[in-house]
Amino acid sequence: MALLIAPHAVTVVTKPTGVNPRGSSETDWSGAQRVTVQGQVEPAASSENRDGRDQVASTYVVRLPPGTTVSFKDRLEWNGMTLEVTGDPRPWSGFRALDHIQLAASRVRG
Template sequence: MSVLYEQSIVIVRPGTVSDRYGNEKADWGESATRTPVAQVNVQPAGGSQEDTDDKRIVVTGWLLISAPGTYPDLQATDRIEYEGMTLQVTGKIGRWPTPAGVRHIEAQLKEVD
């Protein structure tokens, strides 16, 4: 395997809870499921943006690429835990199939600090 894919992540998929009005909403606490995934590459992408209107907020973009031949079950509503950060998936997951099977996935992520 290439040294590019020696990182690991945890995919966090929210559970659901009902609010006091009976509406279902995402629950990132105890009912969330955590799935470890190896053989990925996570790197900075898209730079950072800073919002200084009323408080300091830095938003950093990241790119997740899975190793060739891997196809993690990642959805646009999931979050990623990586090196002490919680990253949000932004947009749809890029899936790169081939006639022989799966090539890899790519996903844009963001960290809001």
């Protein structure tokens, strides 16, 4: 991906899975693997919950270098925020210098 459009350090946090003492799988994010890459994060939408709760949901479009390992189960850390990957990350190719993986990520507060 061209450096010109990759101004942000984005950390991909891979979802770890373990087994609790009862044999059920569980997630312990404190032991997650973290890999930082240069990418681009753009705000896409924001909405407020109006059913009596103070809650806002923000969506971002994220572009990462080709070959970055990321799945819908992962999280991203960027600009002091933790974002949940939503949907399948999709490769985009065409003009080699602009190849990337694009995905949507969201953050819900409140």
